[in-house]
Amino acid sequence: MNKEKIRQLENLLKKVAKEWGLQLISLNLKTNLNPIVIEIIIKKTNGDEISLDDCVVFNSPVSKEIENSNLLNCSYVLEISSQGVSDELTSERDFKTFKGFPVNVELNQKNSKIKFLNGLLYEKSKDFLAINIKGKIKRIPFTEVLRISLCTLKD
Incomplete structure (x- = not known):
């Protein structure tokens, strides 16, 4: 997958996240695996904690948008998670x-x-x-x- 398609995918996912009150923190594609793995890390824009249910609910619209975009022409595994607990103090x-x-x-x-x-x-x-x-x-x-x-x- 070339850099331009990755950039397009990232922009698409940022848009979807924003519509759901979320922020895309990172996108990581493991293209060396078969099927490829798309790792998405999200957080809520209002500062609340991300739950497992939030990740599950967000999975469907993300999958739909990826499929409709035709950016990927291969099978993939979608993994959505939160940032987890960080040692760094920011908020x-x-x-x-x-x-x-x-x-x-x-x-x-x-x-x-x-x-x-x-x-x-x-x-x-x-x-x-x-x-x-x-x-x-x-x-x-x-x-x-x-x-x-x-x-x-x-x-």
Whole structure:
């Protein structure tokens, strides 16, 4: 399958997902398998969790659109799933849920040798992230933060 057809398929699936209040997170085609496998990862646009029933219900319109598009001229297996649980904190909900948990903060400081900080998630505002490092609160501007993920603290 060429890149143009993959791009067309992805655009088609994004459109279908949007109609169902979903967002297409990723599309992966395993063309080395027979039949090929189409892996679709979705999430709800309103932030709610994806259930197994959501994946099952979404399967039918996706299958119908793929068949009607004539982009694939072979048999395939369709796998629809959610993102699952990620260690990375991205949403406001994540920051509220995991307040007090150990986090690893990857930094983008050009003039510093420090690239990672470990501590307990203390606070998140629109401008900064605060973590508790051995009893001291460190405020880090979000302009310096690349990634925040759950971890286990190391002494």
